[in-house]
Amino acid sequence: MSEITIVPAGLRDCAVSWPDYAPVDVTPEELLPRALEREVPFWAEGAATPDAVTDWAQRQAAALVPFQLDAQGWPLHPAGRTGLTGRNLGRWGENVAADPIVIAGTGSDRRILLGTRDDIHQEAIPGGMVDTHTGETAPAALVRELREETGVDLRDHQPVILGTGLVDDWRQTDHAWVASTFALYVLPATVAATAADDALDTTWYPAGSMAALESAIAAAGRTLYAAHRPLIARALAGAALITAA
Template sequence: TFVHTKCRDTSKVYLRSKNIFRQFVPDELVKWEKPFPDYNPPDYTSENLRGKPWADSENLDEMRWNELDGKINRVSHITKYRIENKRPQNPFGRTGLQGRGTLGRWGPNHAADPIVSRFYNGKLQFIAIERGDTGEMAIPGGMVDPGEDVNETLKREFTEEALDGIDDKTLEELWKTGAELYRGYVDDHRNTDNAWMETVVVNFHDDKGILNEVKFKAGSDAKNVRWLTISPSECLKLYASHEHFIRLFAERHNIHL
């Protein structure tokens, strides 16, 4: 069974923090049901979230958990999560860090990941970005805005990160090809005991050559953008759970990684 690992990394300081390190959680103590008397992880919520319009406040009493809270979607794709000491509890278990870290929302933080793909010289490829925060290659995904339809998020984030914000009308046909591959938890390095990433992964596959003419350019939180070729021999190292998503994508096109 799956245990999250990227959000238990104790070798690196927590993203953009000065000196916050996670408490070590062994695999067998990840599940909340397992007693862990010495578990007392640091409580960290980034100062940068304060007053940000896209972030929650510290007033947990006002929030409507497991519901649509005004325009903010606090419903998990995975489960009805528990509330412990007023805070949502990560359904995948301990992470060695309490608080929200750098995530905007308590509980689920909803994202969308568009896999834009083609066959080129007989090889399956998708558009990948280099992330500005960790430097890892990734799917050009991003957060769902309050009230936004996930289908909009997929297009918007792709446009921001892989087209430098320039809406390309030639892609209109491509956006109609969406096939959902995954909906659920992301093992993201930012996750904490009280805040975590969830996503919807959708494949937009071009078999008409629409993409051959498109000029890609990195924008927003992406540093670089390029086609990544999928091959069973090459081991892909990607951000968060994106290796898993790419495996599902490859299988859809009959390539087994």
């Protein structure tokens, strides 16, 4: 990932004047204007800049996390400046994701299903983007992403929706970010899982506690994706309450 411009806490709010702000453009080659003129990737919209997007009112109305447009009509990250600009995601503005967190067992025998992401090679929740092109819903995306990345089919299981919110995704910029629906599946025992799609590996890690999980990941010579740490901690607490009921 490109080096970012460090944003002091007092200047994160876009409403605060910062004349010298110089965010780093992280737009990959395939999303640059000249590339989009030749071919639009299947996972992306064809708008080279936010000016070409015509449905901002609808996007704002449907957003999981409210956001505003600046004076030139560009979407602004709800959490403020990121130090990055351009687009390294499929859509300008909010990119909607679904993150299924699967936990099996109870107490010290509890396990959590994580996958090794092929983009950053870190252990993460096996989630992904909602297919907004087809009108896919978040509940449907939870099932699809889990099945595609791990081979685990939980279509007959009812998850607990933990909430929605911003994800501190490494691809986010001032004008494109990720907001997700976080859901918890609690199983009595682990089930067979096989890595597929954009997961390099799939593992049931010990998760009796957050400390136990992080120790197990470190012992395997791997790293937990920092953006998913608070989601996993919340899910572990939720699973403990469910299994204790």
